Amino acid sequence: MGLTKIKHPSHSQHYLLLKYPQEPYQCNGCIGLGFGPCYECEHEDCSFYLHEECANAAPSTSHPFSKCSLKFHDKAPQEGERYCDACGEDVSGFVYQCKHKNPHDFHPRCLKLPRTLTTEDGLMLQLRKKLPSKCLYCGSRETANRIQGWCYVSSSDQYCYHIACVKNMILEKWRKGYFIQDGNVKASYLALQTFNPSREIVLPSGKSSSKAKQIWSTAKTVIMLIISALFGEPTTLISVLVQHLLSS
Secondary structure, three states: OOOOEEOOHHHOOOOEEEEOOOOOEEOOOOOOEEOOOEEEEOOOOOOOEEEHHHHOOOOEEOOOOOOOOEEEEOOOOOOOOOEOOOOOOEOOOOEEEOOOOOOOEEOOOHHHOOOEEEOOOOOEEEEEOOOOOOOOOOOOOOOOOOOOOOEEEEOOOOOEEEHHHHHHHHHHHHHOOOOOOOOOHHHHHHHHOOOOHHHOOOOOOOOOHHHHHHHHHHHHHHHHHHHHHHHOOOOHHHHHHHHHHHOO
């Protein structure tokens, strides 16, 4: 956990306080969605937020998936559309970039993704640079942006998910108003009643109903574990989504 009060060059006029919002927010650094702890401007009328990873971004860093050092930029030096090579989302703000002629881009938060995740039942997921087989969400080896994208894969290779796919699942619901930003948890839960996750995931064909049910149950648990890794500690609203996703 970082300092509880900081000054940041991207918002130098005010102090930023470490807080735990009960509603989703948009990071003013990487322009990505956030649910967990963040640094928020001490002035309530400012509405300025930074992910912890964005607020504490070092001038340079490294990652096992990148062969060279990564340099931090407030904005990608190159013009035109750029995508994070980890999650596939647009690079619109804070970014780490390598020095190659055709450089790779990474959101600060993506570089901090845990290398392993473990379910309560002991199923281990590993962060990988590319999929060993098709993603169970989209049914493809590539993301919608036609990049390989990082992924989480179970030790048996049975459960494989693009980070991009799981992230997009949440972002789409956020854009459609599934997370109501007025503190109304009841209204948020009612909105989620129309979300049927069984339509969102491609399951292997040719399985018996009991086997398919078991795979589906484990798949939901895996997805929620990845969501927690992507967006941070669950708040009230994300907890509502978790409960709804894991309900039978």
